[in-house]
Amino acid sequence: MSYILILGAKSDVAKALAKEYAELGYNLYLMSRKVSDLELFANDLKIRSGKEVLLKELDILKWENHAEIYNNLEPKPIGLISLIGLLGDQKIAENDFNHALRIMNTNFVAITSFLEIAANDMKEKKNGFIVGVSSVAGDRGRASNYYYGAAKSGFSTFLSGLRNRLNPFGVKVLTVKPGFMKTKMTEDLELPSFLTISAEKAAHLIVKAQKKGRDVVYIFWVWRWIMMLIGNIPEFLFKKMKL
Amino acid sequence: MIIYLAFALLSTLFNLSLQYLWVSIYNGRYELESAILIGTLGGFVLKYLLDKFFVFKRSEKKVDIKELFFYGFTSFFTTIIFWGVEWFFHFAYESEYSMYLGGFIGLSIGYILKFYLDKNFVFNVSSRNLNSWGNYPKIDNSSIEPVSKSSLKDIIGDHVKYIPYGNGRSYGDSALSKNIIKSSELNKFIGFDPDSGLLEAQAGVLLSDIIKIFVSKGWFLKISPGTSYITLGGAIAADVHGKNHHIDGCFSSCLESFTLMLANGDVKECSRLENKELFYATCGGMGLTGVIINVKIYLKKINSKWITQNLVSCKNLKELFAAFKTHQNVTYSVAWIDCLAKGSSIGRSILMLGEFGEDGDLNYKPKRRLNVPFFLPSFCLNYITIKAFNTLYYFIKRGKKSSFKVSIDDFFYPLDAIRNWNRLYGKNGFLQYQFILPEKVSYEGLLKILTIIAKKKKGSFLAVLKLYGEENENYLSFPIKGYSLALDFKIERGIFELLDHLDQIVVELGGRIYLAKDARMSRETFERTYHKLSNFRRIRQEIDVSNKFESLQSKRLGL
Numbered sequence: 001m002s003y004i005l006i007l008g009a010k011s012d013v014a015k016a017l018a019k020e021y022a023e024l025g026y027n028l029y030l031m032s033r034k035v036s037d038l039e040l041f042a043n044d045l046k047i048r049s050g051k052e053v054l055l056k057e058l059d060i061l062k063w064e065n066h067a068e069i070y071n072n073l074e075p076k077p078i079g080l081i082s083l084i085g086l087l088g089d090q091k092i093a094e095n096d097f098n099h100a101l102r103i104m105n106t107n108f109v110a111i112t113s114f115l116e117i118a119a120n121d122m123k124e125k126k127n128g129f130i131v132g133v134s135s136v137a138g139d140r141g142r143a144s145n146y147y148y149g150a151a152k153s154g155f156s157t158f159l160s161g162l163r164n165r166l167n168p169f170g171v172k173v174l175t176v177k178p179g180f181m182k183t184k185m186t187e188d189l190e191l192p193s194f195l196t197i198s199a200e201k202a203a204h205l206i207v208k209a210q211k212k213g214r215d216v217v218y219i220f221w222v223w224r225w226i227m228m229l230i231g232n233i234p235e236f237l238f239k240k241m242k243l
Numbered sequence: 244m245i246i247y248l249a250f251a252l253l254s255t256l257f258n259l260s261l262q263y264l265w266v267s268i269y270n271g272r273y274e275l276e277s278a279i280l281i282g283t284l285g286g287f288v289l290k291y292l293l294d295k296f297f298v299f300k301r302s303e304k305k306v307d308i309k310e311l312f313f314y315g316f317t318s319f320f321t322t323i324i325f326w327g328v329e330w331f332f333h334f335a336y337e338s339e340y341s342m343y344l345g346g347f348i349g350l351s352i353g354y355i356l357k358f359y360l361d362k363n364f365v366f367n368v369s370s371r372n373l374n375s376w377g378n379y380p381k382i383d384n385s386s387i388e389p390v391s392k393s394s395l396k397d398i399i400g401d402h403v404k405y406i407p408y409g410n411g412r413s414y415g416d417s418a419l420s421k422n423i424i425k426s427s428e429l430n431k432f433i434g435f436d437p438d439s440g441l442l443e444a445q446a447g448v449l450l451s452d453i454i455k456i457f458v459s460k461g462w463f464l465k466i467s468p469g470t471s472y473i474t475l476g477g478a479i480a481a482d483v484h485g486k487n488h489h490i491d492g493c494f495s496s497c498l499e500s501f502t503l504m505l506a507n508g509d510v511k512e513c514s515r516l517e518n519k520e521l522f523y524a525t526c527g528g529m530g531l532t533g534v535i536i537n538v539k540i541y542l543k544k545i546n547s548k549w550i551t552q553n554l555v556s557c558k559n560l561k562e563l564f565a566a567f568k569t570h571q572n573v574t575y576s577v578a579w580i581d582c583l584a585k586g587s588s589i590g591r592s593i594l595m596l597g598e599f600g601e602d603g604d605l606n607y608k609p610k611r612r613l614n615v616p617f618f619l620p621s622f623c624l625n626y627i628t629i630k631a632f633n634t635l636y637y638f639i640k641r642g643k644k645s646s647f648k649v650s651i652d653d654f655f656y657p658l659d660a661i662r663n664w665n666r667l668y669g670k671n672g673f674l675q676y677q678f679i680l681p682e683k684v685s686y687e688g689l690l691k692i693l694t695i696i697a698k699k700k701k702g703s704f705l706a707v708l709k710l711y712g713e714e715n716e717n718y719l720s721f722p723i724k725g726y727s728l729a730l731d732f733k734i735e736r737g738i739f740e741l742l743d744h745l746d747q748i749v750v751e752l753g754g755r756i757y758l759a760k761d762a763r764m765s766r767e768t769f770e771r772t773y774h775k776l777s778n779f780r781r782i783r784q785e786i787d788v789s790n791k792f793e794s795l796q797s798k799r800l801g802l
Contacts, residue, residue, distance in 0.1 A: 044431035048456055 001051070005029040005077035007058065007114065008084035009038060012183040013133070016203030017081060022049035024207070029077060031058035031069075060084050061105055063113040070117045079210070080118045081131040082111055086148075087185055093147045100147050107151035112158050119162060122171045129172040131210055132159045136177050136218065139227045143242070163215060175216045176206055179223035195222060247358050250293045258286030287318065294361060317360040321353035328352065373423055376665050377414040378672030379734055379762055380795065386423040392536060396508040398424060399534070399791065406794040407530040409474030410449060413481060414675040415762030416795035417529045424534060426476050432456075433537065440542040441499060446476030446535040451609070451659075453542075458607040458651060462542040463599075465497035469707075471656050476535040481759035482527035482720040486575040486597070486655070489712040493720055495526035499539040503532065506791035510536065524782040527720035529758055531783065531792050531802055547600035548607040550575070550654040556641040560590025560693070564686055567710045567726075570596050575654070579640075581633040582706040582730060583626075585697045589690060592708065593640045597654050610652040614662040621669025624733055629702040658705075671734045674762055676742055679711060679727035680754040688752045689728060692745055696730070699741055703731040718779040721757040729760070739763060761796065769800045 004021050006014050009030035018028055022045055030038055035055045042053040058069055088103035115130060122128030137145060138152030156175055163173035180186065180196040197205075202219050209217040218224040233241070262282035266274060291314055332345020372384050386408065389395035399405070406420035410427075426447035433443040440462060442453070450464060451471035457463070468483040477483075479501060482493045491497075500514035503525060511533075513522040525532045555570070557563040563578055570576060575597040584591040658664055665673070680688040689708070696702065707729045714723045721727075732738050746768045749756065755772035756764050770776060779802070783789055796802070 040431050040433070043433060047432035047435060048452070 001025055001027055002078040003027045003029055003052075003073075003075060004079045004081065005031065005073070005118070007031050007060070007080070007082040007111070009035070009055075011083045011085070011185070012199035013178075013181065013202050013206075014081075014083040015041060016200045017083070017206060018045060018053070019049075020203050020207045022051045022053065025051070026079075027052035027054075029054050029056055029073060031056045033057070033059050058114075060110040060114065061102075063110050066114045067117055070114070070121070076121055076125075077118070078127065079129045079131070080115070081133070081206075081210075082115065083133045084111055085133065085135070085185065087145070088148055090143075090145045090147060103147045104151045104154075107148060108154040108158070109151075111155065115158075115162065119166060119171070123166055123169045126169050127171065129174065129210060130159075130162065130166075131174045131176060131206065132156075133176045133178065133206070134159065136179050136223050136227050139177070140230055140238070160216075172210075172213050174206075174210055174214055176209070176219055177216065177223065177227075178202060178219040179226070181219075195226075246297065247294070248354065250290060250297070251354055254286040254290035254293065257289050258282040261285040287315070314361065317357050320360075321357040324356065325349040325353040373408060373411060373419070373425070374672075375415060375417075375419055375762070376412050377674060377760075377762060378665060378668070378670070379674060380416055380419065381672075382419055382421065382795065384419065384421055384423050386425045388425045388428045390428045392504070392510070395424070395429070395504060395534060395536070399504060399506065399508055404791060404793045406792060406797075407476065407480070407534045409447065409477030409480075410472055412470055412473045412477065414673075414760045415758075416799070417481075417758055417761070417797075418477075419795045420793060426474055426534075429536065430474075440544060441539055442542055443537060443539045444475060446474060446479075446501070446538050448475050448538075449473065450475070450478065454607075454651065455609050457542060458545070458548055459605050461545055461605055463545045463651070465541055465543040466491060466494045467655055468494075469656065470659055472659060475538045475540070476530075479526055479535055479538065480528060480530045482715075482717055483759070484711070484722055486577045486709070488722055489571060489576070489710045490574055492712060493526070493715055493717070493722060495715060495717055495720070497541045497543075498526065499541060501525070501538045502536045504534045504536055505786055506533065506788040520778070520782055521786065523717045524719075524779050526717040527758075528717075528779065529719065529794065529796065529802070531794070531797050532786065532788060533792065545599050545605075547602045547604050548651055549600040549602065549604060549648045550597040550651065551600050551646065552649045552654060553596040553646050554640055555594040555596065555645070556637070557590070557592045557594060559588055560592075560686065560690055563590050563592045563594060563708065564726075566594045570594070571710065574598050576710065578708040579636070580693075580706045580708045580728070581637050582693060582696050583630050583633055583700070583702040589693050589697065591637060593637065595654075597649075600648065607651065610650070610660060612660055612662050615664055615666040618666045618670045619668075621671055621733055621735075624668060624704075626700045626702065629704060632704055633702065668731070668733045673731050673733045674738065674742065675729060675731050675760040676745065677721075677727060677729035677757040677760045678745070678749045678754050679721065679723055679757070680725050680749065680752050681723060682725040684752045684754075685726035688748060688754065689726060691748060692728070695741075695745065699737075701732055701738065701741060706730045718775040718782075719758065719773060721755065721759070723755070725754070727757075729757075758796065764800070766800050 004026045006018055006028065008014055009018065009032045018030060022028060028051065030042060030053065032038065035057045038055055042055055046053045056069065084106060086103055086106040088099060093100035093103055115132070119130060132155060134156040135152040137149040138156045141149050159173055159175045166173055181199060181202050182196055183199050197220050205219050218227065259282060262278040265278045265281050269277065291311065326349070328349030329345040332341045372381065373386055374381060387398055389398055403422050404420065405422045405424045406418055408418045408423045408425050411418065428447065429445040430447035431445045432448060433445065435442045449471070450467060450473055453464060454471055466483070466487070467485045478494045479498060482495050484493045500512060503511050503513055503521065505511060511518050511521060513525060515522060521532060525535065555566045557566055567576065573596045576594065578592045578594045580590060580592040652659065709727050711722045711725055711727060742763060746756065746764060750768055750771050756768065
């Protein structure tokens with residue numbers, strides 16, 4: 001059975017996605033930094049599902065290694081899902097450009113390098129799908145996290161272009177824009193419960209959207225309308241707001 | 244509550260303004276009727292959404308049909324009350340004001356009632372406190388779920404006393420305390436050796452998960468209790484047993500070893516060879532020696548997902564004892580007993596016997612489960628309903644042909660088919676009373692106890708009688724060679740006195756009460772019946788854990 005490749009596999013949503021795809025009968029490549037932390041998880045999933053779960057080390061910021069890492073995969077994955085993300089700290093980024101660079105490289109620049117390599121392979125085979133998990137934060141820049149937002153915005157735009165390029169070759173590209181999710185990334189934040197969903201629920205919705213061949217989805221649905229509202233606030237008002 | 248009433252007002256206004264709007268654009272024959280219909284529908288939907296998202300804070304986007312139905316039902320019900328009161332006032336006092344006063348009182352009663360109905364039944368907002376399966380006793384608690392060995396160590400490092408909690412299936416207060424360590428995130432499978440059948444997994448893994456994965460590969464639990472929704476850690480802590488105790492013993496008999504985190508964060512490997520006193524103390528030790536982390540157990544090879552079941556109906560206790568003796572070599576046996584039968588029918592029962600089939604059919608899928616969505620009012624279970632159920636059950640089972648194939652789920656876990664069946668006993672909860680008597684005095688003792696229960700008319704649906712094999716070496720394991728009876732009693736007046744009385748009989752006959760079910764036995768009863776208790780207390784002192792692990796039960800019994 002075919003393999004699915006998950007980047008940023010240590011995140012809660014990634015783990016939930018891995019479970020979903022294994023249950024659907026796919027084998028898995030899981031990639032992340034210090035991937036050995038996932039051994040317990042991978043072993044458990046292997047026993048529960050009876051599928052192959054292979055761990056591969058990947059430091060997304062070391063783009064010089066991307067091609068080699070991808071080319072070493074045998075067989076090649078039929079689908080790739082990127083959950084790489086770094087919220088970072090806006091306040092630090094404002095005074096330390098290295099931190100700002102790290103946020104932008106992790107959320108945008110470095111992923112495009114890896115995705116392009118996989119995309120070329122899929123294009124050649126005329127088969128496959130790519131799912132990029134971006135963020136609603138990329139829809140409009142806000143004082144509280146505009147480095148993160150700008151990077152996600154760039155990533156969303158990149159995915160849109162990639163979708164356009166790969167469409168004639170039957171390769172699907174899905175942009176996922178999650179709102180609030182209850183995960184490790186947000187465990188210290190107080191999130192309004194009716195706008196927040198669990199990692200498991202988010203993963204389930206992502207798989208559903210991917211299976212349906214959707215282009216852009218908000219996870220979950222309220223966020224499409226919230227972002228439409230926020231997007232339509234005139235800039236002269238928006239700049240005075242605290243969001 | 245205030246928000247709730249504000250929303251009620253808002254949706255009423257919405258209702259009326261919709262009607263007003265409708266009337267201003269439509270002037271037909273059914274003007275009034277259609278206006279009322281549209282206004283009511285609009286107001287209802289608005290209020291449903293407001294209540295769902297803002298009062299009861301539900302996050303699912305899906306409008307659940309069942310939820311909507313129940314919500315509509317409570318609306319209908321409370322509207323009837325509202326109309327009824329208004330109507331009553333109207334006729335009783337015959338003035339215009341009294342009608343409005345009646346309407347106001349009726350509406351208030353209706354809304355307050357609806358608030359509680361919606362809260363408890365429709366949106367099921369329950370407190371975050373963990374309860375035991377019997378829902379008695381209840382205490383305020385906070386729980387924490389370690390995700391790894393190191394986070395567990397950090398938690399244990401706090402200056403707080405804890406009790407480990409698996410899946411909350413022990414009936415009494417053995418897993419209840421102010422602070423609870425929940426094992427639900429420590430639920431990873433680690434490895435399986437298909438040559439020996441040795442499975443290694445973290446303690447939070449559920450037996451139901453093991454069954455789901457391994458039955459189709461030809462493996463089953465060597466020892467399994469009557470529910471599969473317990474964790475490995477819980478199975479060790481209560482040293483649970485199953486229908487094959489008379490042949491295969493307690494859960495610890497399939498246990499190779501486990502690792503245990505002590506109060507100081509040290510991790511000890513425990514088996515019959517290494518740290519064996521700690522092993523004997525922990526098996527059956529109700530989580531009071533530390534937190535079990537990894538577990539190694541042996542599974543049993545099976546050749547079928549089917550059990551060949553035989554039913555033997557027995558007219559009274561004498562026949563039942565004879566049947567247990569005749570069939571003592573059958574691997575699985577348990578008897579359901581009608582505890583309300585009287586006189587010469589005392590002990591009227593159905594003995595269920597089973598052996599795994601040999602047909603090679605391992606194509607196993609877990610069964611779909613029904614649910615009890617809310618607590619039933621506790622008056623639903625009373626002498627009459629229980630009597631009716633027991634009589635009916637006896638005659639239905641008696642009429643069945645004696646040998647047939649049943650699935651693993653139906654044979655081992657009949658109650659697992661109904662999620663939250665404990666809610667049948669109502670909010671106040673219930674007690675399960677399970678005692679065991681030495682073989683020699685079992686008949687005499689059971690006759691005595693069953694007579695008392697039938698006379699007091701305190702029956703239970705599921706009275707289960709079982710033959711046990713030899714006692715093991717663990718310090719607090721429940722089984723001794725003899726017969727045990729398990730009964731459910733809903734919490735009501737007189738029940739504690741009755742059980743205290745039964746305790747006396749059990750103590751005098753040299754029996755004991757099962758800790759995993761207990762929420763009420765006295766320290767004296769406990770100390771007189773568990774003969775290896777001093778070993779357990781000594782170990783607890785030696786490893787210095789009494790300042791770290793405690794439960795309501797351990798405090799009550801001085802463990």
